[in-house]
Amino acid sequence: MLKPSWVTSANTAxxxxxxxxxxxxxxxxxxxxxxxxxxxxxxIFDCQAAEMSGLISGLYEAPLFxxxxxxxxxxxxxxxxxxxxxxxxxxxxxxxxxxxxxxxxLIAQSDAxxxxxxxxxxxxxxxxxxxxxTNVGTMFRGAENALPPNxxxxxxxxxxxxxxxxxxGTDIQRPWGQLKxxxxxSPVFAPSRRFDFELEMGAIVxxxxxxxxxxxxxxxxxxxYVLLNDWSARDIQxxxxxxLGPFQxxxxxxxxxxxxxxxxxxxxxxxxxxxxxxxxLPHLQDTGPMLFDIDLRVTHTTPEGADxxxxxxxxxxxxxxxxxxxxxxxSSGCPMRSGDLxxxxxxxxxxxxxxxxLLELSWGGKTxxxxxxxxxxxxxxxxxxxxxxxxxxxxxxxxxxxxxxxxVLPADTK
Ligand code: CA
Numbered sequence: 001m002l003k004p005s006w007v008t009s010a011n012t013a014x015x016x017x018x019x020x021x022x023x024x025x026x027x028x029x030x031x032x033x034x035x036x037x038x039x040x041x042x043x044i045f046d047c048q049a050a051e052m053s054g055l056i057s058g059l060y061e062a063p064l065f066x067x068x069x070x071x072x073x074x075x076x077x078x079x080x081x082x083x084x085x086x087x088x089x090x091x092x093x094x095x096x097x098x099x100x101x102x103x104x105x106l107i108a109q110s111d112a113x114x115x116x117x118x119x120x121x122x123x124x125x126x127x128x129x130x131x132x133x134t135n136v137g138t139m140f141r142g143a144e145n146a147l148p149p150n151x152x153x154x155x156x157x158x159x160x161x162x163x164x165x166x167x168x169g170t171d172i173q174r175p176w177g178q179l180k181x182x183x184x185x186s187p188v189f190a191p192s193r194r195f196d197f198e199l200e201m202g203a204i205v206x207x208x209x210x211x212x213x214x215x216x217x218x219x220x221x222x223x224x225y226v227l228l229n230d231w232s233a234r235d236i237q238x239x240x241x242x243x244l245g246p247f248q249x250x251x252x253x254x255x256x257x258x259x260x261x262x263x264x265x266x267x268x269x270x271x272x273x274x275x276x277x278x279x280x281l282p283h284l285q286d287t288g289p290m291l292f293d294i295d296l297r298v299t300h301t302t303p304e305g306a307d308x309x310x311x312x313x314x315x316x317x318x319x320x321x322x323x324x325x326x327x328x329x330x331s332s333g334c335p336m337r338s339g340d341l342x343x344x345x346x347x348x349x350x351x352x353x354x355x356x357x358l359l360e361l362s363w364g365g366k367t368x369x370x371x372x373x374x375x376x377x378x379x380x381x382x383x384x385x386x387x388x389x390x391x392x393x394x395x396x397x398x399x400x401x402x403x404x405x406x407x408v409l410p411a412d413t414k
Pocket of ligand 1: 126198200
């Protein structure tokens with residue numbers, strides 16, 4: 001049920017940010033420096049101002065909102081996360097005794113610029129979507145070798161670059177790289193011709209760990225989730241990926257949506273991973289519903305403004321949950337930090353309209369995708385914009401993620 005708020009724009013069935021959601025971001029305006037805020041309806045509740053006015057005092061000792069990121073809250077752990085969420089709910093709920101004081105802390109989202117909501121300490125990207133792995137494997141290695149032999153046993157991943165993570169709205173410049181067509185004798189250094197998006201969710205580690213972590217503990221370490229677009233240069237990837245996996249193909253940029261939707265807000269939407277074809281080893285087995293039922297959509301916009309929905313899918317298509325990925329990540333003793341970002345891997349459904357990358361949608365360029373203006377695309381062209389959207393649909397409300405947007409600019413001229 002929709003929880004009513006005195007912020008009236010938060011009380012509609014189609015707002016992404018009802019009181020049930022309360023996602024965390026960092027914003028600035030013409031007169032306010034970057035600071036932490038909570039989305040409510042079409043407004044932002046300024047946490048720094050609320051902390052200074054004593055509205056959220058008593059939960060903790062040191063100031064949590066003196067800094068322009070959520071890392072201090074993330075590091076504090078799950079009991080503080082719950083207490084803070086409860087306090088924010090009380091302040092913003094219909095009939096709140098704090099309404100007059102809280103009103104002074106509201107800023108219109110239309111006046112705000114969004115920034116990265118947390119300091120990204122590390123970035124790991126996984127490959128945990130079965131349909132995606134099967135599609136890509138079929139194209140790269142043939143149908144018989146589509147799924148690597150380890151795939152049903154471990155969530156495969158690679159260590160990415162935290163430095164490449166950017167906020168939604170940041171323009172993405174087409175990368176240069178070493179490319180080699182299958183029939184060419186030698187590689188060339190040139191702008192990527194097969195630049196692509198990947199529809200993913202990002203899980204944000206809140207509490208740090210050292211040593212092995214169980215799936216249950218891992219689930220409790222995850223602060224929240226964002227939409228994530230892992231921009232990918234397929235021609236660079238095809239030449240470089242053996243034997244150590246992707247490197248420069250994935251290093252240009254990774255965009256994330258500006259609002260961290262907390263694990264707690266997503267609790268009503270928990271669901272199980274799909275049935276296992278082979279049992280997982282005990283340290284990776286499911287111990288409860290740790291995936292989430294989140295509808296996802298990818299929209300392509302041409303430089304002229306023609307929109308085409310490229311794909312509709314759902315986060316529950318993943319074979320491994322982020323908790324399982326995190327548990328696997330620690331299995332060798334790898335320490336995890338607050339601010340670790342884990343990309344889920346590309347999320348594709350079984351149907352052709354549910355594929356989370358152009359590589360799959362155009363089947364490696366063999367079947368270009370038709371756009372609404374009559375043109376077509378095999379991969380992203382200069383000036384194209386890609387928008388990811390996500391929402392979990394409840395009874396009379398939704399938990400929205402907002403948008404994760406990026407426009408591809410021409411490569412540098414050399
Ligand atoms: Ca990826």
